[in-house]
Amino acid sequence: MMTISDSERQALYKVIYSRRDVRGQFLPDPVPEAALRRVLDAAHHAPSVGFMQPWDFIVVRDPELRQKIKEGFEIAHAEASAMFDGDKRDQYGTFKLEGIMEAPLGVCVTCDRSRTGDVVIGRTANPEMDLYSSVCAVQNLWLAARAENLGVGWVSIIHHDHVRKVLGIPEHIMPIAWLCIGKVSFFHETPELEQAGWLPRLELEELIHEEQW
Numbered sequence: 001m002m003t004i005s006d007s008e009r010q011a012l013y014k015v016i017y018s019r020r021d022v023r024g025q026f027l028p029d030p031v032p033e034a035a036l037r038r039v040l041d042a043a044h045h046a047p048s049v050g051f052m053q054p055w056d057f058i059v060v061r062d063p064e065l066r067q068k069i070k071e072g073f074e075i076a077h078a079e080a081s082a083m084f085d086g087d088k089r090d091q092y093g094t095f096k097l098e099g100i101m102e103a104p105l106g107v108c109v110t111c112d113r114s115r116t117g118d119v120v121i122g123r124t125a126n127p128e129m130d131l132y133s134s135v136c137a138v139q140n141l142w143l144a145a146r147a148e149n150l151g152v153g154w155v156s157i158i159h160h161d162h163v164r165k166v167l168g169i170p171e172h173i174m175p176i177a178w179l180c181i182g183k184v185s186f187f188h189e190t191p192e193l194e195q196a197g198w199l200p201r202l203e204l205e206e207l208i209h210e211e212q213w
Helices: 006-018 033-044 063-081 086-094 129-147 160-167
Strands: 055-060 105-112 150-155 173-183
Touching (some): 033 055, 033 129, 055 129, 063 086, 160 173
């Protein structure tokens, strides 16, 4: 039986609590190949429904491709801004919400929903479980990157079809996440949106239910 020592447990919680969505602190330094490989391997060891391992990882360093990805962000960013009203729209406009060109590389995580056939153990009642599995790979990647002192920023303000077109992703493959990855000048002590007063962190006790809702 593999046991976890006290120091290892503390290190895990430190990584979890210090993980941040990085936007504006990326350095241009290249990501060491060995570290990138470890991070991707950690993502590949995420849990997956029926052990189907539906993810692929597209590593993008080419500035021209990343610029095309950023153009897709700008379109979705303008659409998002129009959805907010008044002061919220003004505040939204002050946020830096991506580091596509500042980070030295991006990784697109995808989901191949057909990888192991139509019938998958654990996906029969809830067909979206394969998508959740790919999100687990994103989380593994994010935490492993933090353990490597690398920053990660998830650019969710972008249309999947735009990413699919830029990267030549087949129609049956679902883009899940565009992740900016790189060394950073610093990590914020608390999430930036929390610092900006956009929303507070909810109290855990408000979110725990016993037996029933």
